[in-house]
Amino acid sequence: MTNVRNDWTRQEIEALYNQPFLDLVFEAQRIHREHFDPNTIQVSTLLSIKTGKCPEDCKYCSQSARYDSKLEAEKRIAVDKVIQEAKEALAAGSSRFCMGAAWRNPHERDMPYVLEMVSEVKALGLETCMTLGMLNQSQAERLNSAGLDYYNHNLDTSREYYANIITTRTFDDRLNTLDFVRQAGMKVCSGGIVGLGESQQDRVGLLHELATLAIHPESVPINMLVPIEGTPLAEVEKLEVTEWIRTIAVARIIMPKSYIRLSAGRESLSDSDQALAFMAGANSLFSGEKLLTTPNAGEGRDKQLFDKLGLIAEKAKPNVKQLSVDAMAS
Ligand code: SAM
Ligand code: DTB
Ligand code: SF4
Numbered sequence: 001m002t003n004v005r006n007d008w009t010r011q012e013i014e015a016l017y018n019q020p021f022l023d024l025v026f027e028a029q030r031i032h033r034e035h036f037d038p039n040t041i042q043v044s045t046l047l048s049i050k051t052g053k054c055p056e057d058c059k060y061c062s063q064s065a066r067y068d069s070k071l072e073a074e075k076r077i078a079v080d081k082v083i084q085e086a087k088e089a090l091a092a093g094s095s096r097f098c099m100g101a102a103w104r105n106p107h108e109r110d111m112p113y114v115l116e117m118v119s120e121v122k123a124l125g126l127e128t129c130m131t132l133g134m135l136n137q138s139q140a141e142r143l144n145s146a147g148l149d150y151y152n153h154n155l156d157t158s159r160e161y162y163a164n165i166i167t168t169r170t171f172d173d174r175l176n177t178l179d180f181v182r183q184a185g186m187k188v189c190s191g192g193i194v195g196l197g198e199s200q201q202d203r204v205g206l207l208h209e210l211a212t213l214a215i216h217p218e219s220v221p222i223n224m225l226v227p228i229e230g231t232p233l234a235e236v237e238k239l240e241v242t243e244w245i246r247t248i249a250v251a252r253i254i255m256p257k258s259y260i261r262l263s264a265g266r267e268s269l270s271d272s273d274q275a276l277a278f279m280a281g282a283n284s285l286f287s288g289e290k291l292l293t294t295p296n297a298g299e300g301r302d303k304q305l306f307d308k309l310g311l312i313a314e315k316a317k318p319n320v321k322q323l324s325v326d327a328m329a330s
Pocket of ligand 1: 226292
């Protein structure tokens with residue numbers, strides 16, 4: 001059985017990344033089978049609970065107020081509507097419901113809204129995940145007490161390339177939020193994006209940062225840039241799919257117990273490319289017609305894919321966390 005290591009060197013990761021493609025995918029699949037059922041995929045559904053007008057300057061993002069992406073901004077959506085969407089996600093076979101907001105960080109006045117949402121979605125029997133930007137310690141603790149299972153906050157790219165992509169928050173700000181999430185007792189969902197115009201060294205650097213966290217993120221989304229008209233990265237050269245799959249395969253090898261998520265960009269992949277990504281150890285994805293603001297593969301296409309490949313969607317895990325009424329009231 002492969003040991004879980006947190007002391008990977010960059011050189012080791014680079015050597016894994018650069019080996020012949022088939023050797024890499026074979027090794028990833030071998031390790032995958034030690035830790036997971038190879039035919040089971042964890043399925044999550046995403047919902048944007050507050051869309052657009054974000055003050056941050058992430059150069060890939062449709063939701064930044066700084067670029068003219070033609071996205072129509074929306075106010076916070078009502079909790080009732082969120083619950084309705086969560087019920088539909090459950091009925092469609094999702095085990096986790098991820099709620100995202102275009103915030104730099106949640107404002108205190110938003111906390112009762114998100115806490116109520118967490119406990120109501122959790123009460124449906126779904127795992128809960130949120131991505132709301134940076135958190136402070138107290139916000140992380142309250143989200144945990146309300147029953148939030150996962151918090152998504154990506155490192156996005158290597159430390160070296162980071163300032164080319166985002167200038168309004170630092171790489172260390174992101175690590176701090178991940179620390180608060182972990183200390184509060186939630187599971188960490190953290191990964192990045194490929195295809196931002198970064199080098200292979202940067203993809204290795206991102207993987208190195210993730211795999212040397214004191215505890216590996218339980219969930220590692222590997223997004224491929226979805227180019228958005230009006231953003232600074234709209235015209236960036238498309239990355240080869242094999243580079244995305246290499247990134248997934250290395251993530252599987254160096255974080256053997258984590259769920260590796262074939263994330264944004266999946267809509268542009270053929271069924272056989274997706275099969276290759278599963279072969280490389282991806283075992284989680286977002287289903288549904290939409291991600292946050294861009295189109296996704298859709299349940300119909302996913303059902304066909306699952307049937308074709310004999311894949312099974314993982315069942316929702318039993319509700320282990322206690323809901324705290326105190327957290328709701330504060
Ligand atoms: N505002 C919060 C934040 O940035 O932490 C949460 C939402 S944000 C949209 C979540 C993640 O989605 C980003 O960190 C990025 O990795 C990914 N993402 C956003 N836009 C993308 C795009 N156009 N293509 C691929 N991934 C994207
Ligand atoms: C993640 O890593 N990818 C998801 C989720 N976490 C929140 C978001 C993808 C967003 C893709 C672009 C959009 O739909 O706006
Ligand atoms: Fe805002 Fe998140 Fe988009 Fe950055 S990625 S602009 S923080 S919504």
